Amino acid sequence: EIVLTQSPGTLSLSPGERATLSCRASQSVSSNYLAWYQQTPGQAPRLLIYGASSRATGIPDRFSGSGSGTDFTLTISRLEPEDFAVYYCQQYGISPSFGQGTKVEIK
Amino acid sequence: EVQLLESGGGLLQPGGSLRLSCAASGFTFSTYAMSWARQAPGRGLEWVSSISDNGRTTYYADSVKGRFTTSRANSRNTLYLQINSLRAEDTAIYYCVKTGDRIRGVYNYFDTWGQGTLVTVSS
Numbered sequence: 001e002i003v004l005t006q007s008p009g010t011l012s013l014s015p016g017e018r019a020t021l022s023c024r025a026s027q028s029v030s031s032n033y034l035a036w037y038q039q040t041p042g043q044a045p046r047l048l049i050y051g052a053s054s055r056a057t058g059i060p061d062r063f064s065g066s067g068s069g070t071d072f073t074l075t076i077s078r079l080e081p082e083d084f085a086v087y088y089c090q091q092y093g094i095s096p097s098f099g100q101g102t103k104v105e106i107k
Numbered sequence: 108e109v110q111l112l113e114s115g116g117g118l119l120q121p122g123g124s125l126r127l128s129c130a131a132s133g134f135t136f137s138t139y140a141m142s143w144a145r146q147a148p149g150r151g152l153e154w155v156s157s158i159s160d161n162g163r164t165t166y167y168a169d170s171v172k173g174r175f176t177t178s179r180a181n182s183r184n185t186l187y188l189q190i191n192s193l194r195a196e197d198t199a200i201y202y203c204v205k206t207g208d209r210i211r212g213v214y215n216y217f218d219t220w221g222q223g224t225l226v227t228v229s230s
Binding site for chain 2: 001033035037039044045046047050051056057088090092093094095096097098099100101
């Protein structure tokens with residue numbers, strides 16, 4: 001089983017700032033089968049990024065994903081008020097798994 | 108518009124059983140693998156199970172293997188999750204999830220999530 005570790009646990013930032021979220025895998029993620037999701041309170045998760053760097057339909061270009069192998073990053077270039085949420089990474093190879101989440105909160 | 112509507116959750120006792128349903132619309136259901144994921148109160152996301160587009164292949168997390176059964180009725184655009192031998196740790200919101208790429212099959216990202224149905228296991 002691939003274990004995903006996200007850091008930091010909480011990120012305190014102001015609107016307009018840049019957010020950098022990390023996701024580290026315990027072993028290499030095959031074919032970059034790595035996705036990022038956003039979840040706001042009381043809502044279902046929403047797909048942001050798949051294939052490590054491809055934006056899902058309708059996702060603003062301030063969201064970008066990068067990385068390969070065991071180290072992946074989600075970057076939000078300029079935080080908008082609606083971006084304050086919890087973000088999860090997921091590997092979707094054999095036996096999918098999620099990271100524990102990073103909360104982006106307003107400073 | 109893709110829509111996934113789960114139903115069947117509720118308050119159940121340990122050892123009990125229930126079946127969750129997910130009514131899908133807005134896409135060609137029979138051509139996509141589907142999955143279930145869950146989220147315990149205040150906790151993170153956990154993949155539960157996936158099923159191929161034709162229903163012939165299913166995969167389960169170790170935590171539910173042998174107790175959960177995923178199936179689908181393509182003629183009715185419906186996904187099911189049969190849960191037996193309920194445990195307190197099964198308490199969670201259960202999400203029905205559509206995969207994103209018809210070609211990838213079950214090894215696939217989750218592009219649309221339902222709103223979830225809450226299952227509470229307590230005596």
